[in-house]
Amino acid sequence: DQQVKQNSPSLSVQEGRISILNCDYTNSMFDYFLWYKKYPAEGPTFLISISSIKDKNEDGRFTVFLNKSAKHLSLHIVPSQPGDSAVYFCAATVYGNKLVFGAGTILRVKS
Amino acid sequence: DSGVTQTPKHLITATGQRVTLRCSPRSGDLSVYWYQQSLDQGLQFLIQYYNGEERAKGNILERFSAQQFPDLHSELNLSSLELGDSALYFCASSVVGGPYGYTFGSGTRLTVV
Numbered sequence: 001d002q003q004v005k006q007n008s009p010s011l012s013v014q015e016g017r018i019s020i021l022n023c024d025y026t027n028s029m030f031d032y033f034l035w036y037k038k039y040p041a042e043g044p045t046f047l048i049s050i051s052s053i054k055d056k057n058e059d060g061r062f063t064v065f066l067n068k069s070a071k072h073l074s075l076h077i078v079p080s081q082p083g084d085s086a087v088y089f090c091a092a093t094v095y096g097n098k099l100v101f102g103a104g105t106i107l108r109v110k111s
Numbered sequence: 112d113s114g115v116t117q118t119p120k121h122l123i124t125a126t127g128q129r130v131t132l133r134c135s136p137r138s139g140d141l142s143v144y145w146y147q148q149s150l151d152q153g154l155q156f157l158i159q160y161y162n163g164e165e166r167a168k169g170n171i172l173e174r175f176s177a178q179q180f181p182d183l184h185s186e187l188n189l190s191s192l193e194l195g196d197s198a199l200y201f202c203a204s205s206v207v208g209g210p211y212g213y214t215f216g217s218g219t220r221l222t223v224v
Contacts, residue, residue, distance in 0.1 A: 043215030099156070104153055
């Protein structure tokens with residue numbers, strides 16, 4: 001039962017353009033959402049998060065949008081840089097319990 | 112360095128064998144989580160320990176077991192290994208009740224041949 005889905009296995013974007021990574025979830029009890037970034041041979045690292053009481057959270061070049069009615073969140077990276085090339089995981093949790101992860105999206109930023 | 116230490120980094124073993132993966136959490140973190148990442152799969156939750164006690168269980172096989180010791184380090188034991196157990200195994204730690212995000216270790220890559 002995949003409660004968190006990232007339907008795009010990969011995304012390729014030109015340097016300087018916007019990268020948009022998408023994530024859908026099925027469990028309406030999720031109250032906190034996070035994005036992690038993972039480079040090869042490293043563990044995932046926390047990138048940005050959003051509470052279910054908000055619809056947007058911004059941190060520098062990274063913005064996460066949450067649409068609760070559609071059970072959809074997205075991560076925008078503007079402008080994209082080659083160093084952003086990595087695997088991005090969407091994750092969700094209910095009241096601070098275990099994180100449920102999506103399958104990940106490979107982002108390639110071309111220079 | 113994330114502060115979460117996993118050893119060994121790589122492990123190659125034969126089918127039917129037993130291995131132990133070790134994790135030292137970040138200083139001050141009481142919770143340890145184990146995740147498995149197989150090829151083309153996301154991070155699958157295996158088990159969580161909090162201050163020495165099992166807190167939550169995911170899709171962990173009966174051949175797998177874990178424990179958290181008084182010094183808060185954790186071990187994941189995998190027995191009767193099969194080819195399909197080949198994967199990256201990540202440990203993460205967190206301060207339960209604080210920020211919801213985890214701090215991950217760099218993982219142990221297990222190859223069963």
